[in-house]
Amino acid sequence: MLIVSALLLLVFNNRFRSLEAIVAGPLIGLGTGSKVEVEPSVALIFFDVHTWRMEGLRITAECTAAVVIAPFLLMAGGIITFGKFRISRVLAGVAVAAAILFGVNQLRLVVIAFATHEWGLLRGYGWSHLLVGSLITSFGAIVAIAVFFVIVSRPGRRGRIEPAVEGGSA
Template identity: 30%
Template sequence: MSAAVPAPRAARFAGVLRQVGPVRCALTAALLAATVVLLAHDRAVRHAEACASAFLVRSTWGPDASCTVDNVLFRIDGRLVGQTVTIGCSAVVLIVPFVVVATLLLPVRRMPAVVTLGALGFAAVVVAGVNQLRLLTIATGMHLWGLEHGYGVTHVLAGSIVSTVGIVAGGLTFVVLLTRGARVVRRG
């Protein structure tokens, strides 16, 4: 009676690499590395989000909005107020679930890599855009109803609704692009 000897780890890795393909493995590793870099440098991303939000507030409510680090500053009734884009308010955290799904799909040869990465990119743009709409909603509430009441109502209630709609819209976009894109690529 002979017992099967397990393959060495290097041989198993080489088998997976052959099955998945070096390009897909490299894309998966690059996507994971990009995600780690984004999360590690979230402060730079939050600064970019704060500056985009300040631009939207300037476009909507006047020229006095600015961004400093991860804060959006503007005037309400002559007082300088603002909002901070924390890690919990950043689009980076909202995009991570889509990155996880894309990372799991990239090694699957039945799903074209171009479709997977394209769907991820489009979903990320949708989620980031809706997050900007959420930040503008909060600033608008503060302009319309005052600092405390406007912030309280729009951050908790309206902000949650906008974020939920954004995640659902991003998720639906992601799934539709994945399924339709895969069918189009397979048909040729």
């Protein structure tokens, strides 16, 4: 089911990008201190609306959190299928990792909008999108991986890893 979810997320990421734009709109408004308008149908966030500085950020298929969440869904599906970990822990781990990655991408969008708002399209957008945005995403992915594996492999009540299926004694 998680593997199918990963594929659906990638194939139908336009709806996910719309959600990202809706959530990012108010955050970008706070980050830039400007009026913001969101066009969810094309995952577009305008800031500095009604000013000569008006800019827009479009969340493209390459810049959505879906491209970093989908591999976690695939990994979790593989762990459930072939691993010896409790399904509830794997599902909890992937849910927390997905939330972290979604939040990190929101932060990345706010940073890009802030830099563009402060230093313009040429100076602000370029370095914030390519360099700082990539660093934010990389750091977020590392944190999400660590948190995922801490949740999945955390010791049980008696201090040992709980098996996926508890069997009787032989």
